[in-house]
Each structure stands twice: as C-alpha cells, then as structure tokens.
Amino acid sequence: MKEIKIGLLGFGTIGAGVVKLLTKNSxxxxxxLGARLSLKKIADLDITTDRGVSVEPGVLTTNVDEVLCDPEISIVIELIGGYEPARSFVLKAIANGKHIITANKALLAVHGEEIYAAAAQKGVEILFEAAVGGGIPVLSAIKGNMAGNNFSTVLGILNGTCNYILSKMTQDGVDFAEVLQTAQELGYAEADPTFDVEGIDTAHKLCLLLSLCFGTRVDLKDISTEGISSISAVDINFARDFGYKIKLLAIGKRDGERIEARVHPTMIPVNYPLADVNGVFNAIRLTGDFVGPVMFYGRGAGMEPTASAVIGDVVDIARNMLAGISRRSAPLGYLDDRVKKLTIKPMGEIVSKYYIRFNAVDRPGVLAKISGALGASNISIESMMQTARSASETVPIVIMTHEAREMDVRKALAEIDAFDFIKEKSNLIRIEDNLE
Amino acid sequence: MKEIKIGLLGFGTIGAGVVKLLTKNSxxxxxxLGARLSLKKIADLDITTDRGVSVEPGVLTTNVDEVLCDPEISIVIELIGGYEPARSFVLKAIANGKHIITANKALLAVHGEEIYAAAAQKGVEILFEAAVGGGIPVLSAIKGNMAGNNFSTVLGILNGTCNYILSKMTQDGVDFAEVLQTAQELGYAEADPTFDVEGIDTAHKLCLLLSLCFGTRVDLKDISTEGISSISAVDINFARDFGYKIKLLAIGKRDGERIEARVHPTMIPVNYPLADVNGVFNAIRLTGDFVGPVMFYGRGAGMEPTASAVIGDVVDIARNMLAGISRRSAPLGYLDDRVKKLTIKPMGEIVSKYYIRFNAVDRPGVLAKISGALGASNISIESMMQTARSASETVPIVIMTHEAREMDVRKALAEIDAFDFIKEKSNLIRIEDNLE
Incomplete structure (x- = not known):
C-alpha cells in the first residue's frame, strides 16, 4: 500500500487531536484513499509533556528541520499558531516543496498574500479549513460545491469564547465581567482574553471568509472590529423584550465593487437559526445568488473538531497526490491571477438598523430633544421603550431605528450625548433582521 | 481559453436553473476554472415551451442521442427524474465515456449499484450533490472535508413538502388535509402527493446519505418508512405542551456492523436547531467521532438552489478534467471495493423514547390498565397528560415513555388497543431528544 508521510509542527491540543485521529481512524x-497516512515527525520545543496520545519512538523532535527538510515528508501541518516562527517555518516548508495545512488564521490574515504567492510559485497546496469554524467544513464548501455562486452576504458566529459569554449572559442575566471570570476558570477564555473578547480572532476569520467568498485580498486593518466587553445585562434584557438576541457577528457584504467587512455585537431576531447557536458552537450563514441562504453549524474549536478539519485537508491533498496532480484548485478557489483587491466600505457609509440606549435624567422634554436630534440627522424611530421612572436617578431610554447611515447615527449620538440630561455615554448595537 | 462541453437531459425547472446559472455566472x-463551461445540447421531448431562459439556436433537441453520442460532450447532466428512461440514458452516456451528474435520488436509491459499477468500469465520474438537500453541499462535505470521521448518526429534514405542511400545522393549528390542499394550490405539493407525504422521497435521500456516511449499500426496501398523513393537530399541540416539535426525519444510526435506517414523524425538542428548520428549508445533522455534531441548513429544492449543487458538481469534474485526471475519489467516498453491505436493524429492535396518544373512555381504572400493560412490557413512563374530562366521550391520554424497545411498545399497544375502553387506534410518535 502506498504511504503518504506527514510532518507536524506544534504538539499542543490540536496536534494531539491529529495524532489521535490518524491512530484511531487509520x-x-x-x-x-487506498493509501496509508503516516505521521513521520512531530516538532515541538517540549517533547516530554504527556499529551494523552501515544507516539512511536523517534517521532518527536525539538529540531524543526527534521520536519521541514525531510525529503520523505510531503505534507507539513502547521499548528504552532501566531506569526513567528510559524511564518518562517511555513515559507521554508514551501521552499522545500511541501504541501501546507494550517489552522493559523492570524498568520493567513496577516501574511496570507506572501504565503499564497510562495505556494503558487512552488506549485504546492496551502489548505486551511481548520482556521475558520473549527470542524465546520465551510471553506471547502465555498471553494467547492458552492463555487457557482456570487455571494452577497456572509455572517459568522466564529469565536467560542465570545459566544459562550454572551450565551451565559443571556441565560443567567449576569454581567460580562462575572461570566468572563467563570469562563476563565472553566478554560473557555484565556487569562488575557483580549484577542477573543475584543473581536480580533473573529476579524482574522472574517478576513479568510471574505477572501474565499469574494475572491479578494483583505487588509485586516480595514475590518472595523468591536468586541463584546461593552455589552451589559441591561442591553441583553432589552434585546429580549424586542425579540432579539445579541451575538458577536462577523459580517461581510458585497455591494458592487466594494464590500462591507465588520465585526461587532449584533442583534438578530430570536427566530433566526443563528440565534440558537449557543455556547462554544460556531455557525456561518452565507447567501449566494443561486443557493440562497445556507447555514453551517458545529463545534468551532477544540482538539477533535479541529483535527477533523485538518485531516479533511490531508485527505484532499492525498487524493491529489495519489492522482499525480497538485493544486487542482487555488487556495482561495479563484485562479491566483484573478484574485482582486476590493475596496472596503468605510464604516460611516454602512446602512443598518440600530438599537440605542440612552441614560437620561427623567424629566419633561427629554424625549423630545432626543427624537428631535435623531430626526435632524434623518434617523427615523421604529420603536421606543422606557421601562422605569425615577425622579432622582437616570433611566434607560431605548430607541430602535429604521435603516440609517452609520455616520448620521454617530453625529446624532454625539449631539445627544452632549445634552446635560445625558449622564453616561449612549450605547449603540447594530441590528440584522432583514436577511434574505 | 479551454472549453468544457456539457449536455443536459431534461429541460424542466432545474434544467432552466442550470442554463440560467451558466449564463449569469459564466x-x-x-x-x-480558467476554462469556459459551455452547454452544447439540451435534450427534451418538449422543445417549444418557454422556460424563461434564453438558449442559443440549435442547442435544443428532441433527439437524446445528440447528447449521449456527441464526442465533444464530456459531462452529461441528467435531470429527467424517475427510473426510466433516466437509467438507460445514464448507462448509455457512461458507456460513451461521459461523466455523469444527476439530481435523481430515486434512480440512485434503486439502481445506484448498477450505475456506480458501470461508471467505475469506464473510469468516469458520477456525482449527485443535488439529489439530497437541494443546494446544501452536504454530500461533498461527507466525502470531502469530513472524510476522517466515523459517523454515528445522520438526521435529515429532507422533504420540503412535508416540512411545509408540518410547519403550517404547527403555526396555524390546522389539520393535515387542510394544509395539504393549500400546499397543492401554492405548488408546494404535487397533485398526487404520496411520494412526498408518505416519506418515500425522504427514504430515497436517506439511502444516499447512509451510503456516503457509512460506506454501505442500502436496499431501499429495508428502510422503514412512515409518512406524515397520520399526524393530527392534536399531536402537534401535545408536542408543544411537552416542549417538542414534530418533523419528518430521516434517521440513520450506526451500531457496530448494523445500522438503523428509518423515516418517520419524530418529536424533537424545540431548542434543537433542527426544530427551527421551517417551511421549504431542509437540514442535515450529522455526528462524527471527531467533528462532533454538525448541521447544514438551506433550501432543499427549487430551480436555483438545485442548479447551484449541479454546477458545483460540474466545477468538481471540470477541475479534474483540467488537471488531466478522473475519479479522484469514488462516488461514495470509499474505494469501490471497500463499500460494504451493512445489515439494517429490524425496526422491532430499535430503542427509542415514545409519545403515545390513547383515546379512551374516561372512567375509573383506565389509567391503571394502560400503565399496567406498559409496565408488563418493560416500558416505563416518563410523564403523562390528560387534558380534558368527559363523562360521555373519549378523551386523549398522552404518555411519554423512557427508552424502550420498539417491539415491546408494539406488543403493549396491541394489548391496550384491545381493551374495551379504547375507541380508536392509538397513535405513536418516536422522540429524539438525547442527541450528542
């Protein structure tokens, strides 16, 4: 039986999952395949810690060149994460003619162009299904069976930490800080959670989704990114009263030769399937001009789901190798020379419906001033809610707008927040409830 | 630019969708692809009706051999439906060395073995993504990126007609016959709806899903199939009271070397994402040993979604042709000589939880006799509901059981239905609420 030899860079949780899958499901x-996949070498700085999977003697090494320079190894799986040394190792593996599989969204979001170009020049594959949505095979589907579609919209719940925190806040009615602490104790959030809760990880993943959906390069810095740390239990309760749930969404929309690319907390109607994506699950919802709306749902992270996606990529490359070919399709699905650089629409130009929570002293004329300022900026009010009255303290006033331009909303908010009866910065959450 | 020439058999709704996609998204x-896909010939008995899409002169023909025997045509798309002449045409196209794409689940569920064998012998492709779930790219995902998984369960809402009827019954509280009539008027149900509402179409699709998930041949007649015509508004209301929705599910489960393969109305908890799949949407939920649970959701039928899946298969074959290869993977994902024939577990041996509605005269001792008969067959009761009392008429008594063997339940039901206080055949609906 033919044998395809694989090298692994990084023996952390996902690496152990890959070893487990190759052992259990060989x-x-x-x-x-009609061929054997064999893991010849695993390079990691730490080769003594027990990862709970058994590895044959001689497989583990601290010398990365035993993977990168072994002529028998044809596929290198990069699971180190981060920018360096992952970038240098991947480029060296490509230079040595090895096909690359990576779960590293940060690397591709920032250095993708350089890596794709190097892979094209050497005629090797670069696959990265595990980088978005864990085990969910969404990238393969965009490049593969849905290739005939012009996509108009892609929405994603792509970060398990944020989704766990928002789900718990919704379920238990507690505030962000409290849930974050529990999440950290349970291992669902890092000690420094910035990367997850501020939406950066989600923006990396959106970057890859946009590239595949629209055949475009995207500069990560052009993606407007807001996290969930400003969401309070009060907003979640108001959302429920209006029939919405709050999720951290990655949003990509095509508008001619421009695209919207943004990550922010978003209200979606409770009866949308996306609203039922709770805890550590991820989901991606795409709209194509022929397929219509489709949604993919599954575990967005973890040892085993991520290993499933990595091995799916190994199978893809192995089928090519066994057929004697390479790069049956390019990394983004589009031919390399057809990948464009679409302009990202400035955030001020997007059009959305908005939830705005004002914190105002409860006295006559307040509502007239707020609604007057909104009207002067062409923002029309769909509904309004004020739950409590208080003579001495501030009360929350919630307004749901019809569709409005972001720059108009920001201008009106700046005016309103300057009124003497406003005691705290107003809170704005965008709404997506008009999906095809 | 290279050109790949395609022939189409059948110019109905989906055929017109394929023409539209190839025109709009060329x-x-x-x-x-870096190549042009061109539709050289369309064969149909009716070449005069306007399908709302424009076709170049000379493309339409009533002579099927202009597709099957044209040496320039390398891909034949079969969209005729049914067993014959679709089977003969497909076999002739294969014999002439053409790759096949079909949306015909009935054909593959019944004649798949013959067709796969013919395709293997000629070294041509046979792809059928559009046969299950319309535009949802689930078959590609099972064969492709999720190939590293041993699947334990596959559940599907696969028939838009049934799902539309059950969704309307749930939403409006009306009975089956009334909704069916509306569905027929709206074109969501055929004049003779048997094929859809009795679960036969769903069984065809389950047959294909089982083949891909478990690498097995399945005899359609071994799939236990019940439709939705026995579901009443009463059952839907009781389901709601217990926190469930009723869906027609295709269910496949692996149990060692045997599989469960069944189609029947099923109660699922309202908070399962599957419970939110309404109207003409379809969804497939799979559980793999590494990926865990994943769900795919989208439009299960219609001109444009189905065309999306057909063209996805065209892209797959075209990428192989352009790379100079064929049959990079076999039709079921498994090598042809590794496809097994797993035994299907007899329906009596399955274990499930059950909803049972008895229609009993309301008099003392009735509950004792019913629960006594259930207990004697090792069926334990999880909960019971009796909503109304009536001295003169029968009342519905609903029992939800713990897990029980189907043969025990059937035995107990036969005994209970023979009691003189039971005035109507009891109604049984299986429950799936313990999914991983």
Whole structure:
C-alpha cells in the first residue's frame, strides 16, 4: 500500500487531536484513499509533556528541520499558531516543496498574500479549513460545491469564547465581567482574553471568509472590529423584550465593487437559526445568488473538531497526490491571477438598523430633544421603550431605528450625548433582521 | 481559453436553473476554472415551451442521442427524474465515456449499484450533490472535508413538502388535509402527493446519505418508512405542551456492523436547531467521532438552489478534467471495493423514547390498565397528560415513555388497543431528544 508521510509542527491540543485521529481512524482513511497516512515527525520545543496520545519512538523532535527538510515528508501541518516562527517555518516548508495545512488564521490574515504567492510559485497546496469554524467544513464548501455562486452576504458566529459569554449572559442575566471570570476558570477564555473578547480572532476569520467568498485580498486593518466587553445585562434584557438576541457577528457584504467587512455585537431576531447557536458552537450563514441562504453549524474549536478539519485537508491533498496532480484548485478557489483587491466600505457609509440606549435624567422634554436630534440627522424611530421612572436617578431610554447611515447615527449620538440630561455615554448595537 | 462541453437531459425547472446559472455566472466560473463551461445540447421531448431562459439556436433537441453520442460532450447532466428512461440514458452516456451528474435520488436509491459499477468500469465520474438537500453541499462535505470521521448518526429534514405542511400545522393549528390542499394550490405539493407525504422521497435521500456516511449499500426496501398523513393537530399541540416539535426525519444510526435506517414523524425538542428548520428549508445533522455534531441548513429544492449543487458538481469534474485526471475519489467516498453491505436493524429492535396518544373512555381504572400493560412490557413512563374530562366521550391520554424497545411498545399497544375502553387506534410518535 502506498504511504503518504506527514510532518507536524506544534504538539499542543490540536496536534494531539491529529495524532489521535490518524491512530484511531487509520483503517477508515485507508478505505477511502487506498493509501496509508503516516505521521513521520512531530516538532515541538517540549517533547516530554504527556499529551494523552501515544507516539512511536523517534517521532518527536525539538529540531524543526527534521520536519521541514525531510525529503520523505510531503505534507507539513502547521499548528504552532501566531506569526513567528510559524511564518518562517511555513515559507521554508514551501521552499522545500511541501504541501501546507494550517489552522493559523492570524498568520493567513496577516501574511496570507506572501504565503499564497510562495505556494503558487512552488506549485504546492496551502489548505486551511481548520482556521475558520473549527470542524465546520465551510471553506471547502465555498471553494467547492458552492463555487457557482456570487455571494452577497456572509455572517459568522466564529469565536467560542465570545459566544459562550454572551450565551451565559443571556441565560443567567449576569454581567460580562462575572461570566468572563467563570469562563476563565472553566478554560473557555484565556487569562488575557483580549484577542477573543475584543473581536480580533473573529476579524482574522472574517478576513479568510471574505477572501474565499469574494475572491479578494483583505487588509485586516480595514475590518472595523468591536468586541463584546461593552455589552451589559441591561442591553441583553432589552434585546429580549424586542425579540432579539445579541451575538458577536462577523459580517461581510458585497455591494458592487466594494464590500462591507465588520465585526461587532449584533442583534438578530430570536427566530433566526443563528440565534440558537449557543455556547462554544460556531455557525456561518452565507447567501449566494443561486443557493440562497445556507447555514453551517458545529463545534468551532477544540482538539477533535479541529483535527477533523485538518485531516479533511490531508485527505484532499492525498487524493491529489495519489492522482499525480497538485493544486487542482487555488487556495482561495479563484485562479491566483484573478484574485482582486476590493475596496472596503468605510464604516460611516454602512446602512443598518440600530438599537440605542440612552441614560437620561427623567424629566419633561427629554424625549423630545432626543427624537428631535435623531430626526435632524434623518434617523427615523421604529420603536421606543422606557421601562422605569425615577425622579432622582437616570433611566434607560431605548430607541430602535429604521435603516440609517452609520455616520448620521454617530453625529446624532454625539449631539445627544452632549445634552446635560445625558449622564453616561449612549450605547449603540447594530441590528440584522432583514436577511434574505 | 479551454472549453468544457456539457449536455443536459431534461429541460424542466432545474434544467432552466442550470442554463440560467451558466449564463449569469459564466465570468465567475472562468475566474475559478480558467476554462469556459459551455452547454452544447439540451435534450427534451418538449422543445417549444418557454422556460424563461434564453438558449442559443440549435442547442435544443428532441433527439437524446445528440447528447449521449456527441464526442465533444464530456459531462452529461441528467435531470429527467424517475427510473426510466433516466437509467438507460445514464448507462448509455457512461458507456460513451461521459461523466455523469444527476439530481435523481430515486434512480440512485434503486439502481445506484448498477450505475456506480458501470461508471467505475469506464473510469468516469458520477456525482449527485443535488439529489439530497437541494443546494446544501452536504454530500461533498461527507466525502470531502469530513472524510476522517466515523459517523454515528445522520438526521435529515429532507422533504420540503412535508416540512411545509408540518410547519403550517404547527403555526396555524390546522389539520393535515387542510394544509395539504393549500400546499397543492401554492405548488408546494404535487397533485398526487404520496411520494412526498408518505416519506418515500425522504427514504430515497436517506439511502444516499447512509451510503456516503457509512460506506454501505442500502436496499431501499429495508428502510422503514412512515409518512406524515397520520399526524393530527392534536399531536402537534401535545408536542408543544411537552416542549417538542414534530418533523419528518430521516434517521440513520450506526451500531457496530448494523445500522438503523428509518423515516418517520419524530418529536424533537424545540431548542434543537433542527426544530427551527421551517417551511421549504431542509437540514442535515450529522455526528462524527471527531467533528462532533454538525448541521447544514438551506433550501432543499427549487430551480436555483438545485442548479447551484449541479454546477458545483460540474466545477468538481471540470477541475479534474483540467488537471488531466478522473475519479479522484469514488462516488461514495470509499474505494469501490471497500463499500460494504451493512445489515439494517429490524425496526422491532430499535430503542427509542415514545409519545403515545390513547383515546379512551374516561372512567375509573383506565389509567391503571394502560400503565399496567406498559409496565408488563418493560416500558416505563416518563410523564403523562390528560387534558380534558368527559363523562360521555373519549378523551386523549398522552404518555411519554423512557427508552424502550420498539417491539415491546408494539406488543403493549396491541394489548391496550384491545381493551374495551379504547375507541380508536392509538397513535405513536418516536422522540429524539438525547442527541450528542
């Protein structure tokens, strides 16, 4: 039986998952490939810690060149994460003619162009299904069976930490800080959670989704990114009263030769399937001009789901190798020379419906001044809610707008927040409730 | 630019969708393939009716051999439906060395083995993404990126007609016959709806899903199939009271070397994402040993979504042709000689939770006799509901059981239905609420 030899960079949680899958399901993979996948070398700085999976003697090494320079290894799986040394190792592996599989969204979001170009020049593959949505095979589907579609919209719940925190806040009615602490104790959030809760990880993943959906390069810095740390239990309760849930969404929309690319907390109607994506699950909802709306749902992270996506990429490359070909399709689905650089629409120009929570002293004329300022900026009010009255303290006043331009909303908010009866910065959450 | 020539058999709704996609998105497809897809011939008995899409002169023909025997045509798309003449045409196209794409689940569920064998012998492709779930790219995902998984469960809402009827019954509280009539008027149900509402179409699709998930041949007659015509508004209301919705589910489960394969109305908890799949939407939920649970959701039928899946298969074959290869993977994902024939577990041996509605005269001792008969067959009761009392008429008594063997439940039901206080055959609906 033919054998395809694989090298692994990084022996953390996902690396251990890959070892586990290749061990447990080797017979299954042989039934599908007619070839054996064998893990020849694993390079990691730490080769003594027990990862709970057994590895044959001699497989583990601290010398990365035993993976990068072994002529028998044809596929290198990069699971180190971060920018360096992952970038240098991947480029060296490509230079040595090895196909690359990576779960590293940060690397591709920032250095993708350089890496794709190097892979094209050497004629090797670069696949990264595990970088978005964990085990959910959405990138393969965009490049593969849905390739005939012009996509208009892609929405994603892509970060398990944020989704766990928002789900718990919604379920238990507690505030962000409290849930974050529990999440950290349970291992669902990092000690420094910035990367997750401020939406940066989600923006990395959106960057990859946009590239595949629209055939475009995207500069990460052009993606407007807001996290969930400003969401309070008060907003979640108001959202419920209006029939919405709050999710951290990655949003990509095509508008001619421009695209919207943004990550922010978003209100979606409770009866949308996306609203039921709770805890550590992820989902991606795309709209294509022929397929219409489709949604993919599954575990967005973790040892085993991520290993499933990595091995799916290995199977893809192995099928090519066994057929004697490479790069049956380019990394983004589009031919390399057809990848464009679409302009990202400035945030001020987007049009959305808005939830705005004002904190005002409860006295006559307040509502007239707020609604007057909104009207002067062409923002029309769909509904309004004021739940409590208080003579001495501030009360929350919530306004849901019809569709308005972001720059108009920001201008009106700046005016309103300057009124003497406003005691705290107003809070704005965008609404998506008009999906095809 | 290279050109790949395609022939189409059947110019109905989906055929027109394929023409529309190839016309509208030809530039997009060229950006992905670096080649032109051109529709050379369309064979149909009716070449005069306007399908709302424009076709160049000379493309339409009533002579099927102009597709099947044209040496320039390398891909034949079969959209005739049914067993014959679709089977003969497909076999002739294969014999002439053409790759096949079909949306015909009935054909593959019944004649798949013959067709796969013929395709293997000639070394041509046979792809059928559009046969299950319309535009939802689930088959590609099972064969492709999720190939590293041993699947334990596949559940599907696969028939838009049934799902529309059940959704309307749930939403409006009306009975089956009334909704069916509306569905027929709206074109969501055929004049003879048997094929859809009795679950036969769903069983065809389950047959294909089982083959891909478990690498097995399945005899359609071994799939236990019940439709939705026995579901009443009463059952839907009781389901709601217990926190469930009723859906027609295709269910496949692996249990060692045997599988469960069944189609029947099923109660699922309202908070399952599957419970929110309404109207003409379809969804497939799979559980793999590594990926865990994943769900795919989208439009299960219609001109444009189905065309999306057909063209996705065209892109797949075109990428192989352009790379100079064929059959990079076999039709079921498993090598042809590794496809097994797993035994289907007899329906009596399955274990499930059950909803049972008895129609009993309301008099003392009735509940004792019913629960006594259930207990004697090892069926334990999880909860019971009796909503109304009536001295003269029968009342519905609803029992939800813990897990029980189907043969025990059937035995107990036969005993209970023979009691003189039971005035109508009891109604049984299986429950799936313990999914991983």
């Amino acid at each position: 017979a299954l993979l042989e039934e599908k | 530039a997009l497809l060229e950006e992905k």
